[in-house]
Amino acid sequence: MSRRPDFYLVGAPRCATTAMFAFLRAHPQIFLPLRKDVHHFGQDLTRRPGNPWFITDAARYAAQFDGARPEQVVGESSVLY
Numbered sequence: 753m754s755r756r757p758d759f760y761l762v763g764a765p766r767c768a769t770t771a772m773f774a775f776l777r778a779h780p781q782i783f784l785p786l787r788k789d790v791h792h793f794g795q796d797l798t799r800r801p802g803n804p805w806f807i808t809d810a811a812r813y814a815a816q817f818d819g820a821r822p823e824q825v826v827g828e829s830s831v832l833y
Contacts, residue, residue: 754814755783761829773829783820784827790816794832 761776763769770788777784790807791797797806807813820826 755817755820755826756814757817757828758825759827760833761827762833763831765831767831769829769831776827781824782827783817783824784829785816785819787816789830789832790828791830791832792828794830797832 761769761772763772773784773788776782789805790813791805792807792813795806795808807816816828817826
């Protein structure tokens with residue numbers, strides 16, 4: 753069964769979300785996927801279908817967290833939320 757995020761790191765472009773993502777990702781008790789800014793919940797912000805910056809498929813989104821260990825807190829970061 754796939755994990756879902758326990759928390760979301762949101763912000764605006766150029767407000768240190770990438771730095772915060774890197775700091776949190778380095779913590780052993782926190783799991784963040786390799787990819788930042790999947791924008792799964794910001795699908796209304798894309799104007800063209802199949803935009804590669806947006807993971808719209810629920811299974812592909814859930815797969816982002818497959819590497820999380822049971823004891824880790826899971827997070828996700830997208831600046832457009």
